[in-house]
Amino acid sequence: MVNKSPLRIGMIGTGFMARAHTNAYKRVGDFFPELIHRPVLQAVCSRTPRKAKAFAEQWGYQDHTTDWKELIKRTDIDAIDICAPNDAHAEIAIAAAKAGKMVLCEKPLARTVAEAQPMVEAVEKYGVKNTVWYNYRRVPAVTLAKQIIDSGKLGKIFHYRTNFLQDWTINPDLPQGGEALWRLDINTAGSGVTGDLLAHCIDTAMWLNGGIIDVSAMTETFIKERKHQLTGKVEKVGIDDACIFHGHFQNGSLGLFEATRYARGQKALYTFEINGEHASISWDLHDQNRLGYFDHNDESIVRGWRSIHVSDSDQPYIKRWWIPGVCIGYEHTFVHHVADFLQSLESGENCSPTFREALETQKVCEAVLESAATRSWKDTGVVWKG
Ligand SMILES: NC(=O)c1ccc[n+]([C@@H]2O[C@H](COP(=O)([O-])OP(=O)(O)OC[C@H]3O[C@@H](n4cnc5c(N)ncnc54)[C@H](O)[C@@H]3O)[C@@H](O)[C@H]2O)c1
Numbered sequence: 252m253v254n255k256s257p258l259r260i261g262m263i264g265t266g267f268m269a270r271a272h273t274n275a276y277k278r279v280g281d282f283f284p285e286l287i288h289r290p291v292l293q294a295v296c297s298r299t300p301r302k303a304k305a306f307a308e309q310w311g312y313q314d315h316t317t318d319w320k321e322l323i324k325r326t327d328i329d330a331i332d333i334c335a336p337n338d339a340h341a342e343i344a345i346a347a348a349k350a351g352k353m354v355l356c357e358k359p360l361a362r363t364v365a366e367a368q369p370m371v372e373a374v375e376k377y378g379v380k381n382t383v384w385y386n387y388r389r390v391p392a393v394t395l396a397k398q399i400i401d402s403g404k405l406g407k408i409f410h411y412r413t414n415f416l417q418d419w420t421i422n423p424d425l426p427q428g429g430e431a432l433w434r435l436d437i438n439t440a441g442s443g444v445t446g447d448l449l450a451h452c453i454d455t456a457m458w459l460n461g462g463i464i465d466v467s468a469m470t471e472t473f474i475k476e477r478k479h480q481l482t483g484k485v486e487k488v489g490i491d492d493a494c495i496f497h498g499h500f501q502n503g504s505l506g507l508f509e510a511t512r513y514a515r516g517q518k519a520l521y522t523f524e525i526n527g528e529h530a531s532i533s534w535d536l537h538d539q540n541r542l543g544y545f546d547h548n549d550e551s552i553v554r555g556w557r558s559i560h561v562s563d564s565d566q567p568y569i570k571r572w573w574i575p576g577v578c579i580g581y582e583h584t585f586v587h588h589v590a591d592f593l594q595s596l597e598s599g600e601n602c603s604p605t606f607r608e609a610l611e612t613q614k615v616c617e618a619v620l621e622s623a624a625t626r627s628w629k630d631t632g633v634v635w636k637g
Contacts, residue, residue: 254287255280255287255288255289256287256288256289257288257289257290257291257329258288258289258290258291258329258330258353258593258596259290259291259293259327259328259329259330260276260290260291260292260293260328260329260330260332261293261294261295261296261322261323261325261328261330261331261332261352262292262294262295262296262312262332262334263295263296263319263322263331263332263333263334263335263339263343264296264297264333264334264335265295265297265302265303265305265306265334266334266431268334268357268384269295269306269332269334270310271581271582271585272332272334272355272384272585272589273292273310273312274582274585274586275582275585275586275588275589276290276292276589277290277292277310277311278582278586279586279589279590279593282571282572282586282590283571283586283590283593283594286590286593286594286597287593287596287597288593288596288597289593290589290593291313292310292311292312292313293312293313293314293325293327293328294307294312294313294314294315294316294322294325294328295307295310295312295314295315295316296315296316296317296318296319296321296322297315297317298317299317300315300317303315303316303317319335319339319343320346323343323346323347323350323352324350328352329352329353330352330353330354330355330380331343331344331347331352331353331354331355332355332356333347333354333355333356333357334357335357336433336434336439336440337359337361337362337439337440337441337446338362338438338439338440338441340356340357340360340361340362340366340370341361341362341366341367341369341370344356344370344373344374344381344606345369345370345373347379348370348373348374348376348377348379348381349373349377351377351379352379353379353380353381354374354379354380354381354606355381355382355383355384355592356370356381356382356383356384356606356609357383357384358383358384358385358450358451358454358609358612359441359446359447359450359609359612359613359616360383360606360609360610360612360613361441361613362440362441362442362446363441363613363617364610364613364614364617366441367606367609367610367613368610370606370610371606371607371610374605374606375606375607380592380595380596380601380602381602381605381606382588382592382595382601382602382603382604382605382606383604383605383606383608383609384585384588385450385451385454385455385458385604385609385612386584386585386588387451387454387455387521387536387584388454388455388458388603388604389568389584389585389587389588389591390534390536390539390584391540391561391562391566391567391568391569391579392534392539392540392541392542392559392561393455393459393534394567394568395542395559395561395566395567396459396525396532396534396542397458397459398567399530399532399544400459400460400525400527400532404527404529404530404546405525405527405528405529405530405531405532406527406528406529406530407502407503407527407528408460408500408502408504408525408526408527408528409504409505409526409527409528410504410505410506410507410524410525410526411456411459411460411500411504411505411506411507411523411524411525412506412507412523412524412525412526413452413455413456413506413507413508413509413521413522413523413524414452414508414509414510414520414521414522415444415448415449415451415452415509415510415519415520415521416509416510416511416514416517416519416520416521417444417448417511417512417514417517417518417519417520418512418513418514418515418516418517418518419512419518420435420474420492420512420513421512421513421515423474423477425477426477426478426479426480427477427478427479427480427486427488428479428480428481428482429479429480429481430480432480434447434490435477435488435490436479436489436490437488437489437490438489440490442490442491442616442620443470443472443490443491443492443494443512444490444491444492444493444494444510444511444512445470445491445494445510445616445619445620446616447510448510448512448521449494449496449508449510449616449619450612450613450616451521452508452510452521452523453508453612453615453616454604454609454612455523456500456506456508456523457611457612457615457633457635458603458604459523459525460500460502460504460506460525461500461501461502461635462500462501462611462631462633462634462635463498463499463500463501463506463615463631463633464498464499464500464501464630464631464633465498465499465618465628465629465630465631466496466497466498466615466618466619466622466628466629466631467496467497467498467622467627467628467629468494468495468496468497468619468620468622468623468629469494469495469496469623469626470491470492470493470494470495470619470620470623470624471491471492471493471494472488472489472490472491472492473492473493473513474488474492475487475488476488491620491623492511492512492513493509493510493511493512493513494508494509494510494511494619494623495508495509496508496619496622496623498615498631501633501635519536519537520535520536520537521535521536522534522535522536524543529546529547529548530544530545530546530547530548531543531544531545532544532545533556539580539581540560540561540562540578540579541558541559541560541561542558542559542561543556543557543558543559544556544557544559545557560576562575562576562577562578562579563575563576568583568587571590588602591603611633611634611635614631614632614633615631615633618630618631618632
């Protein structure tokens with residue numbers, strides 16, 4: 252690798268996100284050739300030796316281990332990427348920061364605010380680069396939405412409406428906990444759809460529309476007991492299967508949020524619509540390269556919702572890829588995130604969202620769960636500078 256500075260990655264986890272991130276590390280240099288830093292797949296960690304070895308061989312990691320602490324101790328690793336379930340994030344991130352490693356952590360930052368706070372303190376105290384993989388910010392159409400909003404085209408914003416709908420836990424015989432089903436175990440996940448799905452909606456919402464200051468929520472656990480995959484016993488289900496909340500943004504607009512894993516027919520329907528004084532914007536993950544845009548300033552006889560195909564070279568990230576008009580997909584959001592992270596190493600800027608920004612999303616999640624539990628409005632305590 253000529254004139255390139257290696258960024259040696261220690262990957263923790265070998266599941267869904269480990270694959271998505273590893274793909275991004277492999278692709279980024281080809282599509283962002285000017286970047287000085289190049290990821291090197293140094294070592295991967297999984298708790299089972301067979302999986303660690305198989306992942307290393309398939310994806311091209313030079314080494315593998317079953318102990319993340321060993322990975323953190325190594326002097327030939329620059330950055331730790333946390334793709335393990337939520338209960339592992341805090342301990343790994345704090346240890347990695349103490350060892351002077353950069354930390355890229357999957358979302359949600361942690362299970363609770365109390366767990367997330369020391370993570371923020373650690374990365375700031377030890378001065379290590381950090382970012383949290385709220386990848387939907389880097390869908391080109393969503394980045395374009397941010398540019399349009401920041402340009403003032405919407406005027407005063409009145410409404411932010413969003414949902415994230417799935418249907419994969421309707422079967423009451425589905426166990427909770429353990430491999431692939433840790434999201435159903437409160438001890439591992441921290442919460443259900445609130446931390447898993449709404450955290451994405453909240454991150455995007457605050458990035459686009461500013462801080463959420465208070466919330467009123469309801470949650471439901473439709474299946475009250477499930478067999479635990481690890482103990483074999485029927486145990487109480489502690490996660491929220493569905494969550495709906497509303498709240499105020501700092502800018503005076505009203506937010507309406509819904510997430511569920513019980514919307515039969517929906518696999519990952521993430522949508523948002525933002526209504527301003529002059530214009531509105533809408534987006535749908537199932538049609539992620541399109542941005543809906545309505546401009547009231549258009550001549551009335553042709554006024555209507557435009558469906559902007561975000562695939563032209565002057566739109567965010569697009570010129571990095573193919574010819575105008577052809578599409579990119581989900582995996583590209585992670586490549587964009589890695590590219591922005593590498594760029595931040597050159598510029599000295601933060602790669603957003605940082606741990607500190609992700610803590611604000613965690614605060615909203617926690618206020619939502621508290622509101623639902625107490626059937627009352629909660630202030631989030633969010634400090635949003637973004
Ligand atoms: N950004 C996104 O859109 C997005 C999407 C999915 C998941 N996530 C987040 O990514 C994280 C991982 O989720 P996933 O879907 O990849 O889960 P997964 O179940 O597919 O993979 C988790 C991996 O972590 C490993 N693991 C568990 N405990 C470990 C430990 N102590 N040490 C080493 N490895 C360990 C498991 O063996 C597995 O390989 C979660 O925090 C999740 O919320 C984010």
